[in-house]
Amino acid sequence: REVTEKLEEVLMIWIKQIRQVLVESEQMRREADDIGPSAELEHWKSRMSSFNSLLDEIKSSRVKKIVSILQAARSKTLKQWKELDGNVTIAANEAKDNVRYLYTLDKFFGPLTKASPVTMMEHVPSLMNAVCMIYCTSPYYNTSERMTSLLLKITNQMINTCKTYLCEG
Numbered sequence: 001r002e003v004t005e006k007l008e009e010v011l012m013i014w015i016k017q018i019r020q021v022l023v024e025s026e027q028m029r030r031e032a033d034d035i036g037p038s039a040e041l042e043h044w045k046s047r048m049s050s051f052n053s054l055l056d057e058i059k060s061s062r063v064k065k066i067v068s069i070l071q072a073a074r075s076k077t078l079k080q081w082k083e084l085d086g087n088v089t090i091a092a093n094e095a096k097d098n099v100r101y102l103y104t105l106d107k108f109f110g111p112l113t114k115a116s117p118v119t120m121m122e123h124v125p126s127l128m129n130a131v132c133m134i135y136c137t138s139p140y141y142n143t144s145e146r147m148t149s150l151l152l153k154i155t156n157q158m159i160n161t162c163k164t165y166l167c168e169g
Helices: 002-026 038-058 061-072 077-103 106-114 117-137 144-168
Strands: none
Touching (some): 002 038, 002 077, 038 077, 038 106, 038 144, 061 077, 117 144
8 A cells, every 4th residue: 555655656746747748848839030941840850859758768667567556556546647648649649740741841941041042932832732741641730820830931941041142142
């Protein structure tokens, strides 16, 4: 009984910490007004790394032992734990999926950054087709908020590239 109570306390601390990570991951990101689309890919890569690390920890033998002991003791804290475990898995899958889709745009980021306005415009139709493909096929990235944010970053990069071109030319 005493061991079960101590393990439940440990599990509740983990639950609180994981909830905090999940809440923070859902908060609005504060970004510079002129940030480009490669920042979007970096954000999701970072998020994927964080959630994969968290998943690795949740699936570690140490955590599994504690969970199995609490299962044998029929602990009520396991319901919350299983729900959080599922939420972390969803967040990790979302980040992984978003990274996979955003990588398809990576080949366009160079021309958006370094090309002249004329050369850059040659890449825009292919870029927009790729963005459309993401919108149509991604199970996570196809929200108006995410698409608006991505298109805004693409537009920012195009504007910054044109400004640089005008100032240097």
